[in-house]
Amino acid sequence: MSLAVTNLQKIDDYLAAVGSSSEGLDKAKEALARGDEKEAIAITAKVLERLEKAQRSSSGAA
Helix, strand or coil, X not given: XXXXXXXXXXXXXXXXXXXXXXXXXXXXXXHHHCCCHHHHHHHHHHXXXXXXXXHHHHHCCC
């Protein structure tokens, strides 16, 4: 399984848990579908970073 696919799964799992959506997810899936894994990884890495920051903020961690 590629890193982009793994990242997409992590994002999907997180969003399902919190009942939210994330911008960029569709773009990452489109990039992966057209074979641009490098772009998909870049997009998913940014989305994961935003989600992790949001999770830390909501849990009170700095």
